[in-house]
Each structure stands twice: as C-alpha cells, then as structure tokens.
Amino acid sequence: MLSFVLVIIGVITAYFGSRYQLRLVYSAYVNLLVVLGLQVFMGNARITNLSHSAFMGIGAYAAAICVTPQNIKALSLPNAPWGLNAFSFDPLTSALIAIAITGTIALLVGFLIVRLTGIGATIVSLAFLVIIHALFLYRTDIFKGNQAFFGIPQVFSLTSVVILAALVVFGVRIFRECRWGVALRASADDEVGAVSMGVDMYRLRLIAWVLSGMLLAVAGIAYAYFLGTISARPFYFNHVFLTLAMLIFGGMRTVTGAVLGTFLISLGLEMVRWLETGPVIMGIDLPEALGLSGIALGAVIVFTMALRPSGIMGENEIEDLVLKN
Amino acid sequence: MEYVVQQIMNALAFGAEYALLALGLAIVFSIMGLVNFAHGEMIAVGGYTMVAVSALALQNPLIIIGAAILVAMIASVTLERVAFRPVRYADPTTGLLTAFGVSMILQNLFLLLVSPRPIAVTSLYFLEWSIELGTLRISSLQLFETIATVAVILLLMFFLKRTLLGIAMRAASLDFEMVRLSGVKANRVFAIAFMISGLLAGIACVFIMARRGSVDPHLGFDPVLKAFVACVVGGFGSLPGAVLGGFLLGAVEVAMLVMLPQSLGGMTDAFVFGIIAVLLIWRPDGILAPRTEKGDKQ
Numbered sequence: 001m002l003s004f005v006l007v008i009i010g011v012i013t014a015y016f017g018s019r020y021q022l023r024l025v026y027s028a029y030v031n032l033l034v035v036l037g038l039q040v041f042m043g044n045a046r047i048t049n050l051s052h053s054a055f056m057g058i059g060a061y062a063a064a065i066c067v068t069p070q071n072i073k074a075l076s077l078p079n080a081p082w083g084l085n086a087f088s089f090d091p092l093t094s095a096l097i098a099i100a101i102t103g104t105i106a107l108l109v110g111f112l113i114v115r116l117t118g119i120g121a122t123i124v125s126l127a128f129l130v131i132i133h134a135l136f137l138y139r140t141d142i143f144k145g146n147q148a149f150f151g152i153p154q155v156f157s158l159t160s161v162v163i164l165a166a167l168v169v170f171g172v173r174i175f176r177e178c179r180w181g182v183a184l185r186a187s188a189d190d191e192v193g194a195v196s197m198g199v200d201m202y203r204l205r206l207i208a209w210v211l212s213g214m215l216l217a218v219a220g221i222a223y224a225y226f227l228g229t230i231s232a233r234p235f236y237f238n239h240v241f242l243t244l245a246m247l248i249f250g251g252m253r254t255v256t257g258a259v260l261g262t263f264l265i266s267l268g269l270e271m272v273r274w275l276e277t278g279p280v281i282m283g284i285d286l287p288e289a290l291g292l293s294g295i296a297l298g299a300v301i302v303f304t305m306a307l308r309p310s311g312i313m314g315e316n317e318i319e320d321l322v323l324k325n
Numbered sequence: 326m327e328y329v330v331q332q333i334m335n336a337l338a339f340g341a342e343y344a345l346l347a348l349g350l351a352i353v354f355s356i357m358g359l360v361n362f363a364h365g366e367m368i369a370v371g372g373y374t375m376v377a378v379s380a381l382a383l384q385n386p387l388i389i390i391g392a393a394i395l396v397a398m399i400a401s402v403t404l405e406r407v408a409f410r411p412v413r414y415a416d417p418t419t420g421l422l423t424a425f426g427v428s429m430i431l432q433n434l435f436l437l438l439v440s441p442r443p444i445a446v447t448s449l450y451f452l453e454w455s456i457e458l459g460t461l462r463i464s465s466l467q468l469f470e471t472i473a474t475v476a477v478i479l480l481l482m483f484f485l486k487r488t489l490l491g492i493a494m495r496a497a498s499l500d501f502e503m504v505r506l507s508g509v510k511a512n513r514v515f516a517i518a519f520m521i522s523g524l525l526a527g528i529a530c531v532f533i534m535a536r537r538g539s540v541d542p543h544l545g546f547d548p549v550l551k552a553f554v555a556c557v558v559g560g561f562g563s564l565p566g567a568v569l570g571g572f573l574l575g576a577v578e579v580a581m582l583v584m585l586p587q588s589l590g591g592m593t594d595a596f597v598f599g600i601i602a603v604l605l606i607w608r609p610d611g612i613l614a615p616r617t618e619k620g621d622k623q
Contacts, residue, residue, distance in 0.1 A: 046418065048421055048422065115606070119354075119360055119417055119557070119561050120561060120605070123554060123556070124605065126553070127554055127601070128598075130595070131595040134592055134594055134595040135592070138592050241429055292433070293433075294436065295430050295434060298433065299426070301423065301426030302430065305420075306408075306411035
C-alpha cells in the first residue's frame, strides 16, 4: 500500500523537470482525485454513478463562493442573494465548508440512490447531473453560468495536489480493505448472501456514496484553487465520460486500477489531441480531425468491456502483483 | 376550456414521444438486459439520413420519412451485430458501459464526418399546421404523434401476443435458455428486438425532426435521457411500464411548463426530474416493475 504512494511521488519527481507540462500533469492529478472518488462508490458497490462531475462542481463552486474576497465578489456577483457576496473565509475554512455542503447534498441524494436497484440508480444519478447543471446555468447571479467565475485565490500548486492525491489513495485503499469496504463488496457480489450474514447494505452504500461525494468535492476544490477561475462547462458530460473511461479502463474494482487508468488515458489522450490538430508525420500532412479524442475514448470503453470487462487490473491490487511473483 | 384541451394535447404529444423511445429501450432491456445508451444516436442517424436523402434531390417527404426509419432500423441491427454481441450475456453494468462507449463513438463520428453545427431539414414542415375544431385549435403534428404512437403500441401488442416470434420474444424476457431449447434462434430474437427498437426510434425521429427542423450530433441525447427516466419510473424492462412512464413524464413536463413562472423557464427539467425522484422514493423499482424476489433466477 505504501509502495503505491511512493510510486506516485516517484512519478512526480520525474515530471518536475518539464515545467511546461505542469498544467497537464495537474489536471491529470485532479482527474485522479475524481476517479478515486468514483471508485469508492462504483468499485465497491458496483453501481455505475454518472453524477460525479456534479458533485465536483458543487464542491468547486461552494469553495469558490466562500473563498473569493469580498471586493472581487462585489464586482463579479453584484446580485447574489442571501448576502453571499458579503463575506469571505480563508482557503482552509472554505474548503471544509464546501466539503460539508457537498457531503450533506450527497447524503440527501444518497437516501434515494441507495434504495434503487442497479440501473435505476444509474439513471437517477444521470438525472441529478442534469439538474445540477441546469442550476449552475440558470442561477447566473450565484454561479455565473457558462461565464467564468473568477478571482479565486490560487493557493494550490502541483506539490500540494500530489500530496493530496497520495493521501486520498491511501484513504481509499483503507476504505476498500476495512470492515465496511469488504462488507460492501460482498453485498455487491451476492446481495442475498451478504444481507443474510447481517450486512446492512443500504447503510454501507450510503456511507460509500457520501464519502465518494466528499472526495469529489475535494477534487473540485483542488481544481478551483489551482486554476483560479471555474465555469459550469467542465462539470458536465464530457468530463463524466472522460473520468468514467479512466476508471473502467484501469479496472474499477481496485484502487490500483483507478490510478493506472487515469495515467494511461491522460497520456494517450494527449497524443490523440495532438493528432486532432492535424500534425505532419513523416511528410504526410494529416487533416484536422475534431472529435477524434471522443472516438478514442469511446473505443477504449467498448474494447475494454468486450475484451476485459473488469479492466486492466481485474481484481488485483498492486501488492498482489508485486508480492506474489 | 380550450386552454386545458390544448395542454392535454401537449402532454399527450410529449408523452407519446417519450413512450416511443422508452418502449424501444425497454424491449431491448427486457430481452438482453442491455441499457441501450446508444438509442439516441439512432434518432440522429435518422436525422442525418433525412439530410442525405433531401440532398439527393428526392423531395418526396414519404421517401424521406421511409428512408429515415429504414436506416435507423438497419443501424440498430448493425450495432447489435458489431458492438453488443460480445457483451450479450454479460452483466447489465458491462452492457451499459459498452452502450455508453458506442454512443460516444457515434456522436463523435457525426462530429468528425458531418459537422458539429446543426443542419436544417425543412422538408417535414408540411406535417405542422393547425386544425380548428369549433373553438379549439390543435396542432396537427401533435395529433399525428399521438395517433402514430397509439397505433404503434397496438401493432406491437398484436405482434407480441399473436405471432410466433413475438411470443418467443416475450418468453425470452423470462427465460432465454428455455426459448433456445424450443428451437428459436437466439440471434434472430436479438435482431428482431433491435429492429423494433430501431423502428420506434425512427418514428420518434420523424416527429422530433418535424418539430425541431434541424439535426446535430447531440440530437438524440435529451429525448433519450427522458425516455430512460420514463423507463425507470415505469419499471425497467416492463413494456406497459415504459408506456405509462412516458405519458406520465409528458404530463409532468407539461404541467411544469404551465405552472412554473416564466423566470424559472430554464429549470423545467430540473423540476421534472425532482418530482420523478420523489415518485421513486415511493416505488423504488418503478410503478409497474415485475415482482421478483431478490435471488430468483434472472
């Protein structure tokens, strides 16, 4: 488990040489946080969740509203209701408030989600994503819709997000192996069997759901604190698909899979994006191909599902591979 | 009075569209447990076919409509062969994610090969005129939509209850192994299910296009999302449930459009989904879900 964290830190130090890729790597780490948050619920309860970007958005906006200084908010949100533009906190307090808010919302939604059977839960989570996005777009007086919400202090650097990611990897892994995680995975494998052994499935799912929501809020906060501006657009379908592909490709049942998938897809996608702009390879001038990255992502999902439905890692964590051989 | 009748017509037309799509989803789900997220792309395929056919200077609207429906059916069956066969007996989550991937690929193919911008299709505007019945004014398109949906549902019922393949399909949703043992080819059952699903998407496509008048790569997404919600409300995999859910959703949506003040216009969908969510607290498995005990043979 610890080796795992070390691997990550090794990767970063390797990356520190090339500073121009800083933003790229940062977004990969934020996505890693998202994928980990997703894994907590999807991987353990085996219910596909499509609302994760909404929770990330809630976290990001809540933190942004709390942390942005009053004078900037007076400018950007002149008509905000409930005196939202009349206060500001320091980054840590804001982050905690944002996590608490997201956790509460996750709890309320969770009461509904955990009672539904597999497919129903997925569709309702999708509906939730649409609701939240509509809310972001509609309440321009609070969220500024598709325009940029600016003036968030940029308190995060790559180092801080890497430390955060390492901590979260650790935490998610512990959750997977702890009493709750094991019981939850058992209930996903055999619902009747697990319940008859005294597993309170709904409560466990709710715990995983809320935890997942809070981790997603952390990801959203990390995103907002680094970029300094946010808008509603990144918290919608494209991002949902992207992170979902990452988790599936790596293997959603394990934490190792989540990490591996995130890095492989981030890397692969960057290459496809380069192809998309129409580069010249060996004298052949390739045309611009908008939408290629989407096709690639879709293809990754389809082929993973057709050839290896449990992802690259399957049921194995990294220790299983390293220690047994 | 006229106002009320008009709104009821609105609700019926909305509901008809959702019911058509929801039926297409439910028929595939009931047989192979696949949540077909790529269903919306069938609508877009139909829409682009309309563009192509009218570009070939075939302005006869019947040809355009026929071609759109036909291509949607062919596309649906092709998808079954190419993409969904490997995951046929996999668990629903695998199927759902595959369908997601397929949907992404298709959407981006439209983006790449056709255009990210909407393309206008004007040849279906003739469907829309207003009928005056005494003091009532009704849109013909809504009338057509409701009638077509009722007709399709009746035809489908006839097919499922009276023909051999239909009976085989209903049996397949209960116990597929047994159906195969009785000598019905599995491939044929799947192909028919997808063909019907494509047909329903094609018909829905005609009405959606007649109303919107343009096609873009994400055309099918919104209606299919609604259709999914309709399926969940009605009980996933239950055909009557899909129809009921579709019309219920249409009614709720129109009620919201009528009752919400203008200033909350952008929030209609949010309210609709909110109400549906409350409904699901009452019946978590949907209103007409088949009653199975957990642990029964699926």
